[in-house]
Amino acid sequence: MEEDDEVHPIFTKDPDEWMQYVYKQVSIMLQDGKEYCGIVYTVDPVSETFVLVNFVDDKMKTDLIFKHATSSITILNDNVELNKSKLDRLFRPDGHHNWTDEELKSRLQLLKSWLLKNRLPVEVDGELLHVAGALVVQPPYNPENCISTNEIILGKIQGLIKNMPSDQHSW
Incomplete structure (x- = not known):
């Protein structure tokens, strides 16, 4: 140079x-x-x-x-x-629900419980949910809010969230 x-x-x-x-x-x-x-x-x-x-x-x-x-x-x-x-x-897509802080905390806890029930290691860091050290779920904790560089893990966790029983969540 x-x-x-x-x-x-x-x-x-x-x-x-x-x-x-x-x-x-x-x-x-x-x-x-x-x-x-x-x-x-x-x-x-x-x-x-x-x-x-x-x-x-x-x-x-x-x-x-x-x-x-x-x-x-x-x-x-x-x-x-x-x-x-x-x-x-x-900058959120149309139809996005404006969640209250309490609703988001509830959604976070419900998803955390569901993932723990499925024996996945979960850690909460502020408003982020870290799963198995390989994936992060951001608010409002829907399948499309998952971020991971590992496509296999991403697909599996998104599928797990989509298949969460209705009695497990309130959304």
Whole structure:
């Protein structure tokens, strides 16, 4: 590698540097003096582009802010929980039920019981259900909320959740 070659920031920047902005309301000042304010939905680590979301009159507006045009970023509001739930609801498929915290906790416990009944090792980590160290089930704990790199385990656990007896669950 020659001395003039630059290493892309994705190889040198700590992901926590990007994550410090996610779900927070920020003000981004551009080099041309223009200012954008909004809630950061995500930051693309490759292009270093910020996705800002604003809510105006029950409508959503998004802006893409490219890092190369940015001169400064200021956090205006760091109420992550309020912004996270608001944004996550936007990007869920139609017909998605807005579960209360109690409903989600109940669903988590019912699924955990079902999996334990089927002799699978289960651990709860916050709102995530880890199964056999090879699969994670995210809220609202349906078969399509399973994540695994092992297709066989994924299919088996999804099938087990689909076949959970109706007296075992309330959904």
